[in-house]
Amino acid sequence: MDFTLILTWLIIGVLALLAGVTLFMLQTDRYQQKLFFRFWQAVGLPVQADNVAAAARLRIRTRTSAMFVGELAGLFLVALVLFVNPSLASSSFIWLFVVPAVMTTMTTLDVGVALHYSLFRRRADAPRLARATATTMRDYVSPWRLRVAPALVVTAVLLNLVGAVLSWVGVIDPATFGRSSTLPLLAAAVTVFAVGKAVERRILQQTQPAADELELAWDDAFRAETFRALLLLETIVAWLAVGAAGIAILEGIDAIAGTVWGTGAGMQLFTLGFFVVLSIFSFGAAQSHFRHRLWPNLVTPHPDSGLGSN
């Protein structure tokens, strides 16, 4: 068994262990409270009623459990692929197989929770409240974040075309470019993007039972979170397609020129871009955009006021 294969199994094992530990910790009140507090701070909505805090905590627990079960399922799938075909183990296996598989299964179960469970139940004696305007994706995710995934898919298509043309004119080595996994990743990026758009429309039409504005605002918070996860998946898979095409072109150039710097530089840029993509959907107003857009007048009390410890 070579070193790369051992390392790949080790990474899969560590990721599975982390997911298992998180699932175990999720059973404790303390960890649930910690997740709730973190989410509350990120979205910046007030918690003025016990039922809101309880429902939010339950949803966070269900959602996080689903996502980590999804991670384990994704890791099981890639482990199965690696077991059947150990020759796939390489330095790029984690990027090409583990990351897309894990993110896809995690997001799928996250979306499943969002579509299957309502944050609040309709009460017979309570008034029923609904928004008078139709909402769009721009209400939940900032417009420039919405443009990242389609821009990357278009870039991936263009890079594949450039690669094909350069192979044809002999600037890059056609065999090296042909051996790369650019086309399957491009197909995956287009598919994930198309399915993602369909799911987004489905979620926007999802019922939001609420008795007051606060309940509707919290429902919006979780909806925004699901959109964020969905767009992160679309963007990461699109970035993998861009990275694969770019690196394949650089490998083709290296094969003709007899150099190795292109591939190395490409991998560095690819890894850097991956973390940039993660940052785009993790920092700034990534989690609170919906509040500024849909609930600008809802004011959050200071976290130390004790309202979150329900």
Next chain:
Amino acid sequence: MIVVDLRSAVPPFEQIRVQILDLVRSGDLPPQTRLPTVRKLASDLGLAPNTVARAFRELERQGVVETRGRHGTFVSTHGDAVQRRAQLAAAIFAEQMRTLRLSNEEAIVLALAALGADRAPENPLNSTDE
């Protein structure tokens, strides 16, 4: 926001109609704002789609909203039906004046004369078209 109270003596469709009308009149729902679909609003409020559809039909008959096929239901440019009809008449008048190759100033003079205005705008025929 639209709030429906099923314990109220007012039927739900009327509650929806009145609230949307109030939101449009107060400016909280500006012209061209897209309303939720009948199905979405009905499911959010836990009502039958026919109830919401009836409220929308009433609002459309009043000229408060307009349905644009698959694009959805929108708040009309002017929720006030009288103002909307007046705007339409003005548009038809302007089109006919262009067909007759009259300048804006000539058209305004004719409109003021038709309205029985005491005096025309200051030197309307002496000004030139930009």
